[in-house]
Amino acid sequence: MTDPREQKFQQLAQQFPDAPMAHYSLGRLYCEQRRWAEAVPPLERACTLDTAYAAALVCLGDAYAGAGRTEEARRTYEGAKEVALQQKHEGLAQDIQDKLDFL
Numbered sequence: 001m002t003d004p005r006e007q008k009f010q011q012l013a014q015q016f017p018d019a020p021m022a023h024y025s026l027g028r029l030y031c032e033q034r035r036w037a038e039a040v041p042p043l044e045r046a047c048t049l050d051t052a053y054a055a056a057l058v059c060l061g062d063a064y065a066g067a068g069r070t071e072e073a074r075r076t077y078e079g080a081k082e083v084a085l086q087q088k089h090e091g092l093a094q095d096i097q098d099k100l101d102f103l
Contacts, residue, residue, distance in 0.1 A: 005025075012025065012026075013042060020047075021046070023042040023043065023045040024042070026042040031043075036067035039059070040060070040069075054092060057076055058095075058099075061076035061077040062099075074100065077103075078100070081093050081100070
């Protein structure tokens with residue numbers, strides 16, 4: 001059975017191609033469903049549109065890691081950690097470090 005959110009998020013990403021949240025929402029859904037390879041393109045798009053979108057960066061790192069793309073995951077997590085620290089989100093930075101330590 002298909003998650004009804006998938007079609008909605010796909011439509012939003014098509015309707016608003018320059019809206020990072022639309023792409024992030026689709027990618028995050030795929031991550032929740034462990035559809036790692038499918039999660040990468042929308043998350044990459046979200047991160048391209050907003051390079052300081054910490055949640056999208058973390059989710060993209062998760063997608064890379066889940067897809068077995070360890071070096072890309074590491075680089076993405078490191079970038080996400082920098083963004084988190086710049087935005088004074090120390091707790092998020094620590095969560096990201098935990099992910100880095102686990103790789």
